[in-house]
Amino acid sequence: MKRLLLVTAALAAFTVPLQAAAADKLLNASYDIARELFEAENEAFIKVNPGITIDQSHGGTSKQARAIVEGLEADVVTFNQVTDIEFLVKNGFVSEDWQSEFPNNASPFYSFPSFLVRAGNPKGIEDWDDLARDDVKVIFPNPKTSGNARYTYLAATAYAKEKFGGDEAKVTEFVDKIFDNVPVFDTGGRAATTTFVEREIGDVIITFEAETKSIAKQYGEDNYEQVVPSVSLLAEFPVAIVDKVAEKKGSQDLAKTYLDFLYTPEGQTVAAEFGHRVHDEAVAAKYKDEFPDVRLVTVEDVFGGWSKVSQEHFAEGGILDGIYGSR
Template sequence: MKCLLLVGAAIAAMLSGPLHAQAADKILNASYDVARELFADENKAFVAAHPGVTIDQSHAGTSKQARSIVEGLQADVVTFNQVIDVDFLVQNGLVSKDWQKDFPNQASPFYSLPSFLVRAGNPKNIRDWSDLVRDDVKVIFPNPRTSGNARYTYLAATAYAKEAFKGDEAKIKEFVTKLFDNVPVFDTGGRAATTTFVEREIGDVLITFEAETRGIAKEYGTDKFQSVIPSVSLLAEFPVAIVDKVVDERGSRDLAKSYLDFLYTTEGQRIAAQHGNRVHDAVVAAEFKDQFPEVRLVTVEDVFGGWDKVQKEHFAKGGVLEQIYGSR
């Protein structure tokens, strides 16, 4: 009997070993919708330095991605665009509550801001947030229920209105409601909103991350589109995290950490900057300084009291966002 048990254990080890090794050489990164080209290049560079490794990608609005992971999507890492979607994974026991301590800059390797993209020549003379509530302007941005990109737009517009109307809540809500009224169609994610604006030619201005506006202008030409930086915008951090439950089941923690660490390296930061993201690495930031106009950035912490408060007051059921968006 003892001999049979030993044989059985040996067979089990033989069967599990290769499978475990194979799992450790492949991970899935669940990311936000408009980061496809960015991570195609980040992954290519990482794999070049780690032969035999495979990085698979999944892209969608980050709120949708977070729900998919809770429902079973086997993502080893997430590279999201808002903190509350990572916190949603924490609440569901998938990510460590101390995830922001695992990597530098509160686990945000690079950042951006909500910015505008207009058609060549800026025919509607759109310069700032105040122009977006005019009757003659149609605005394109995605559904804030599924898109972190759109939630940043909502928060940035609200932050602008708080300053413009000196905290008058009724006027702030009226301003943001008018902005939403000027949106003819709400797509599920940032890339779909880009398609609506660029290819379907709907709307006068697209609001999306600065990185996306720069990418569009580069791809289609400045003779067709141009970016506009508003007077003030909101710091959009792009948090990353290891999905602990998945990597522990798959034995992929070491590879997952190495992959996210790579985003902080000089090479990883340079790739991010080349794709229109602002970076923390001082050398790379200096290298790309001329490509990024100065802009006054406010933060969720300073304007809204932090992400926990934002979630409760604005994004929870019955919150301010639902009051504005709920009838649409």
């Protein structure tokens, strides 16, 4: 018995440091175009939490969610689409009440699909109508693989629903025409940016407002112009602890501290500096002049919620498949 106690104590001595080490490190699985944002967020977080390591994984959020189910051990997710977190819920990786664990339905900041055109706006692109013109080539990624593009698809659909008074045949025809004007469907938002900027394909790129600001800043504000449409769709950026992984690694507390940081004035300031609209009133007021007014509609108001959208638009054989099939 004494020997057994000694062996048990020895094992415990090795186990505790391993758990402690795991709790000093997180893996954040995030969306494709958030690399620079979270590099800055992580740097700010580590300044007030020294000794912590934050690793990143980036890609289309649907792909990221599948990777987690298949073995990617992410402690937290910072996605751009509710449905991909719900996929993790259905597979037992995230708790069902995840949206109540953090403020604003677990969305620390928000944006919306916006336009970026070339200098001088040579095609005179001002609103969604212009994207359906025969002389306009539009760049956005594949909604099958990109949460970013799903927002674009839904925003264009929401605009068409208003324009055509809910005539679904005309709505589908309008969105189908926009899809016909896309010369190449990249798998993610960053690849679409490369197509537009480096390959110089297309007259306009549709992406989150935050990304349009980033592109202009990185590649020269004299080369591009941001165009805010008359109406767009609220794009929230939901976050969650991947409970199944965090419990295994003993990182629940650190994971919560990390996601809580995104709501602090420091975290909100970083988000605003990278072109995101934030909820902190003081930070929002400081950056107000950088964000033009826009009328935003929501998935809940226009489509009846994400669950209904998933079934009607994005499921196999849904409306989106019909649009692809007609091309």
